[in-house]
Structure formats: structure tokens, C-alpha cells
Amino acid sequence: MYACTTACPFPVRAALPDGWRQECRTQNLPEAAPVSPSAITPEGGSESSVSLREVGEFRLIDRVTTDRVQPDTTVLGPGDDSAIVAAADGRVVACTDVLVEGVHFRLDWSSPEQVGRKAAAANLADVAAMGAVPTSLLVGLACPSSTPANQLEQLADGLWAEASSVGAGLVGGDLTSGPVIVVSVTALGSLQGRAPVLRSGARPGDRVAVCGRLGWSAAGLAVLGRGFRSPAALVNAHRVPEPPYAAGPAAADAGATAMIDVSDGLLADLGHLARASGVAVRLRSRSFTVPARLAEIGSALGLDPLRWMLTGGEDHALAATFPEGAELPPDWVEIGAVEAPDDAGRAVTVDGRPYEGDQGWVHFAKS
Structure with a gap:
């Protein structure tokens, strides 16, 4: 999972794009406070906030x-x-x-x-x-x-x-x-009679594909961390993900050889899949289409939206590998290929090179 911080260390430096609304101009957000509940009354009580x-x-x-x-x-x-x-x-x-x-x-x-x-x-x-x-x-x-x-x-x-x-x-x-x-x-x-799709089934020659949103939750976290509550589409993507649940069984029916939920970040999770399968995953940056909303917010904040897509967690998209020549199910997008591991032991590369910086969320490695 991709975790949120409890304070915002970033000052707001960028002009607000259309549709943005700022609610906090301080560098640190206040400590988390409980939302006000609606009335709930126990027997014989009349309090509006009953514990x-x-x-x-x-x-x-x-x-x-x-x-x-x-x-x-x-x-x-x-x-x-x-x-x-x-x-x-x-x-x-x-x-x-x-x-x-x-x-x-x-x-x-x-x-x-x-x-x-x-x-x-x-x-x-x-x-x-x-x-x-x-x-x-x-x-x-x-x-x-x-x-x-x-x-x-x-x-x-x-x-x-x-x-x-x-x-x-x-x-x-x-x-x-x-x-x-x-x-x-x-x-x-x-499983309804299906064979389970494990992380360990990818083989050299397989196609790598993804289904679902990438980077939306990370962008929403960046927005919230700077004291904003809009654009609503991004903020809500962080609050409530929209996983493509039906895409998992569909991928299994289409012959997927390996599959994983993207919870910690695409690169991090494909790394888990590659290591479990004993293979290397080679991604192509040109295969990723940055949504207009992510591009707009990335420009406003001076951040790379493709980085959100590659390393952001908690969108809960699905990533899978399929045999070469297999027809991908609807809404699945090919983003790379599976190869035999190289001498350097690189599990995942982008355009032939290791990706610089964090590849996703790592529990216990950060505070």
C-alpha cells in the first residue's frame, strides 16, 4: 500500500490551475481531527456525538x-x-x-x-x-x-x-x-473452476499489460499534501480507489500467465512478479498515455505525472503477463515484454534502463 503522511512539508509555490481550490496555506497541515458525526442517540440519551x-x-x-x-x-x-x-x-x-x-x-x-x-x-x-x-x-x-x-x-x-x-x-x-x-x-x-493466476508464472516472450488507472491516487495525495481539496477527481481517487475487479477473472480466462494487484506502485509490484517468476520485465515509456488531468496537475506542481503512473500506489490497477500472440481482454493495455534475466539482475527496466529514484512504497523503509 502507498501510505499518506500526516503533515505537509511542501509550501505552495505554483499558480492554481482551473478548478482548484485551496483550503490551507500553511506549510504543515493540522493534526488529523475526527469528522463531525451526525446524531446518534443511545437509549435514554440525547447527545449528538455518542461514543x-x-x-x-x-x-x-x-x-x-x-x-x-x-x-x-x-x-x-x-x-x-x-x-x-x-x-x-x-x-x-x-x-x-x-x-x-x-x-x-x-x-x-x-x-x-x-x-x-x-x-x-x-x-x-x-x-x-x-x-x-x-x-x-x-x-x-x-x-x-x-x-x-x-x-x-x-x-x-x-x-x-x-x-x-x-x-x-x-x-x-x-x-x-x-x-x-x-x-x-x-x-x-x-476461483469458480479456474486455475489461479500466480505471480510466478511469467515466462520470457510474454506480453506485459495493465488494466485500470495508474497514478491517480498518488496525484490526489500530492494535492491533499499541499493543502488542496480539488480537483475532486484526483482527491477522490486517493480516498476511494476504483479497481477493475472484473478484469482479473477476464485475464485468467484469456490465459494470463502471471498477475498482481498494483498497490505499492507499478514498478515495485512488477518487480515482485519478476522475482517470483525468475524473469525480467522491460517496460516502454511510449506505451503509457498520461491522462490530461494528471498532466495538468503535474505541470502546476512541477512534478512528472509519468512518475506517478510508474511508482504511485493505491490505485489497485491489475498488471499481468500474457503469452505472446494472445489476445488481450478488453481494457487491458500492453506496456512491455518479459525477457530472461540479465547478468545485472535488473528485475524491471524502463526503456532499457533502471528507473531512477523510488520505485514505489516500501513498508518500514520510510517514516
């Missing part, structure tokens, strides 16, 4: 699970010691991602509902990258007992909304206390 401590764990769980629609794959949903999920072909794809307040999201930049959608999307995209269809989410949530209960309801609404967009449901989880909000999501999926 989790006042509402209670089990009443909150009831509020976020009652009357929710579950998919047919859910045999038994929330309320028992474990959920039961149908596995049509006897195999279950499973993955987990963790989002931490102040590292992966800020509540003065994103609404709780957007945080919920983002947390779900990160996992649903991983399932799609295996060539599978998401079926279920399990959610672990830690938060301070003083957290407004309505924030947590909104976060749950976001989780449900993103899961429902792919026909999945929330089938269980856990709620506990902690110093900040931490959302841990486990996604389950079904």
Missing part, C-alpha cells in the same frame, strides 16, 4: 449487521462463533490487508465511509488479481473507546457498499479498543 463507550460493542455490531443483504455464498453470516461460506469448487482464495489511521488514511482527508470503501477495495483487488471472484469479507476493527459510534457505522457502510459492488458480503469480524483506528480486512474469493 462507542456509551453505545457498547454488541449494540454497535447489531447496528452494522442487522438487515444487511448477504450473497448466496454466505451460508451463515454474523452472529455465531464463525461464519460459514460456500466454496463451490472446494478452494477458497484468501488475503488480508491492514489500514492504520495516520499511515494509510486521515479522517480530516477522508470520511469514515470512504475509509471503509478503501479498506475493502484493497482486499477485493487482491482476490481479483488471483483470477477469482470475491465472495466475503471478515473485518477486524480497533479504535479508541471515545470514537463517535456514528463514525464506525459510516465506516461499516463503506465496507458494505464496496463489498456489495462485487456481489460480496461481510460475514464476520471483531471489534476491540486501541489508540487509533485500525481496520484489518480479510477477503475470501472463489
Whole structure:
């Protein structure tokens, strides 16, 4: 995942392009502050900002699970010691991602509902990258007992909304206390009879292709980090990604040999794929079309939009390799080729050269 910082070290130096709006001229943004929740009233209460401590764990769980629609794959949903999920072909794809307040999201930049959608999307995209269809989410949530209960309801609404967009449901989880909000999501999926598409299947001669947006979340982070809240398209791309979920199974059906979710940056994630496969990935910069909006914002900020596309994370596009001569599924764009590794051991190059600078987000390497 590509993480956001908690303060902005950059002064605003550029003229504002059309459609921009500035909300902060200080060099450092204020500390993350909770958004104002709408009214939620416990039994006998009338406060407009009732905390989790006042509402209670089990009443909150009831509020976020009652009357929710579950998919047919859910045999038994929330309320028992474990959920039961149908596995049509006897195999279950499973993955987990963790989002931490102040590292992966800020509540003065994103609404709780957007945080919920983002947390779900990160996992649903991983399932799609295996060539599978998401079926279920399990959610672990830690938060301070003083957290407004309505924030947590909104976060749950976001989780449900993103899961429902792919026909999945929330089938269980856990709620506990902690110093900040931490959302841990486990996604389950079904291969529906397909062979899984692993990172380790790329072979020399394969074509490298990508499906989905690249660089939008990184551009949105750059905008937010400089104190702006627009252009909305870029800011919202950072708040809530739009992974091409259906493209994963489509790639599997088209014979994809390897696939990965682009969460840490295209170069970084293709590096993971190349090393797992024992190959080298050679990208062509001319194969990337920089969207007009990214070009405009890059010019205004004095930044290279292609760098966002190559190294920016959290768009959750899908990158895959396909056999030479194979027809690419709709919306997939060829960006390079797979070769045998060279003597220098370079996993990924752009136009025949190693890419200078960071290739994406690396956990624990930065503060």
C-alpha cells in the first residue's frame, strides 16, 4: 500500500490551475481531527456525538449487521462463533490487508465511509488479481473507546457498499479498543473452476499489460499534501480507489500467465512478479498515455505525472503477463515484454534502463 503522511512539508509555490481550490496555506497541515458525526442517540440519551463507550460493542455490531443483504455464498453470516461460506469448487482464495489511521488514511482527508470503501477495495483487488471472484469479507476493527459510534457505522457502510459492488458480503469480524483506528480486512474469493493466476508464472516472450488507472491516487495525495481539496477527481481517487475487479477473472480466462494487484506502485509490484517468476520485465515509456488531468496537475506542481503512473500506489490497477500472440481482454493495455534475466539482475527496466529514484512504497523503509 502507498501510505499518506500526516503533515505537509511542501509550501505552495505554483499558480492554481482551473478548478482548484485551496483550503490551507500553511506549510504543515493540522493534526488529523475526527469528522463531525451526525446524531446518534443511545437509549435514554440525547447527545449528538455518542461514543462507542456509551453505545457498547454488541449494540454497535447489531447496528452494522442487522438487515444487511448477504450473497448466496454466505451460508451463515454474523452472529455465531464463525461464519460459514460456500466454496463451490472446494478452494477458497484468501488475503488480508491492514489500514492504520495516520499511515494509510486521515479522517480530516477522508470520511469514515470512504475509509471503509478503501479498506475493502484493497482486499477485493487482491482476490481479483488471483483470477477469482470475491465472495466475503471478515473485518477486524480497533479504535479508541471515545470514537463517535456514528463514525464506525459510516465506516461499516463503506465496507458494505464496496463489498456489495462485487456481489460480496461481510460475514464476520471483531471489534476491540486501541489508540487509533485500525481496520484489518480479510477477503475470501472463489476461483469458480479456474486455475489461479500466480505471480510466478511469467515466462520470457510474454506480453506485459495493465488494466485500470495508474497514478491517480498518488496525484490526489500530492494535492491533499499541499493543502488542496480539488480537483475532486484526483482527491477522490486517493480516498476511494476504483479497481477493475472484473478484469482479473477476464485475464485468467484469456490465459494470463502471471498477475498482481498494483498497490505499492507499478514498478515495485512488477518487480515482485519478476522475482517470483525468475524473469525480467522491460517496460516502454511510449506505451503509457498520461491522462490530461494528471498532466495538468503535474505541470502546476512541477512534478512528472509519468512518475506517478510508474511508482504511485493505491490505485489497485491489475498488471499481468500474457503469452505472446494472445489476445488481450478488453481494457487491458500492453506496456512491455518479459525477457530472461540479465547478468545485472535488473528485475524491471524502463526503456532499457533502471528507473531512477523510488520505485514505489516500501513498508518500514520510510517514516
